[in-house]
Amino acid sequence: MNVSLIIPSFYPAFIYGGPIFSTYHACSELAKLNDVNIRVSTTNTNMNSRLGVETNKWIPLNDFYVKYYNESIIDKFSLSLFFNIWKDIKKSDVVHIQSIFNTPTPISLIYSKLFRKKVLLSPRGSLGEWCLDNGNKFKSYWLKYAIKPFLKNVVWHSTAQQEKNEILQIFPTAKVEIIPNGIEYEKFQINNVYSTKKYIGRFLNLDVDADKIVVSMGRIQQKKGFDILINAFIDVIDIYPTAKLLIAGEDEGELSALLSLVEKINLTESVFFIGSISGQDKIDFLANADLFVLPSHNENFGNVYVESLAAGTPIVASTNTPWSEVEDGECGKWVPNSIKDTSDAIIEMLGRDRETMRLNAKKSAQKYDWKNIAIQFKNLFERMVKS
Structure with missing residues (x-):
């Protein structure tokens, strides 16, 4: 054929x-x-x-x-x-x-x-x-x-x-x-294990620690809803004062506006853009985080969601994506991409047991x-x- x-x-x-x-x-x-x-x-x-x-x-x-x-x-x-x-x-x-x-x-x-x-x-x-x-x-x-x-x-x-x-x-x-x-499922089962301090040193080159590490990834464009995520992180900082948000991806014209937003709401010590990453760096970036969040306005699938799950990291996805199954699989939240819904979901997920979430996430990803x-x-x- x-x-x-x-x-x-x-x-x-x-x-x-x-x-x-x-x-x-x-x-x-x-x-x-x-x-x-x-x-x-x-x-x-x-x-x-x-x-x-x-x-x-x-x-x-x-x-x-x-x-x-x-x-x-x-x-x-x-x-x-x-x-x-x-x-x-x-x-x-x-x-x-x-x-x-x-x-x-x-x-x-x-x-x-x-x-x-x-x-x-x-x-x-x-x-x-x-x-x-x-x-x-x-x-x-x-x-x-x-x-x-x-x-x-x-x-x-x-x-x-x-x-x-x-x-x-x-x-x-x-x-x-x-x-x-x-997804290449087996590829995401091998990762370097970092403490939060070593993780921040690895990806941000900073000598600081963090309560929690939240990550996101995608092309830096309006469709991905990064502005919603950044605004939602204000409430996260109230609960976890030293939490860090790392966003990876290639700029497609939105980075300047997002950096201005970060500065405007005084999150320059909490929110970071690290550019595009791939290969083992990408796997380590996902696997060692506490949570992956992408409040996108539209995704027909969204590979990065399942990549995060395969690496063992739970997710928060918007209802504009097809990832409702993470609710049943107890490895994520599927919520409207408003600032309040996103921040509430992040805070709830960060309060759950991390190792249980790791096992549930990997199990959900295996069929892909x-x-x-x-x-x-x-x-x-x-x-x-x-x-």
């Missing part, structure tokens, strides 16, 4: 965050399964620059192949992809298109329709109400004229029931399959191992080919 995966950006374009890692790992695990041949068609965009990769040729990567088309206008349009993607689609049995508001999507939908290919379409969270409301009016025209006319016989992929509901709200007759994102997710994708692709 030949699967053509079409996505605007791909590994190693890490600047785009979670979706790059999730797609890479999904392809890697799928390629290990019998009778699945994966070819990824993408561009060499890296947001504000281009990746240093060869273009317009198939490059082997972890038992699958990637072709990077050169971006004519960085992060906007690839003339090379426009004229050549049909060759990749024609050789496939199933076409898996990821993203909605990117030029490769309607181009690929058109060619897939011409060649009568089975299509799985993943919106990657772009159809959430917050995302649409905070876009421009052009998005509604894009959906109406660039996407809707080519949706006959397309199967949609969502990562959670919440995202399925978002798809159906816009396209009521859509056929939607739910397959969550995954990429090996299990890859099998779900293979089964879906096989059903689509036979239908």
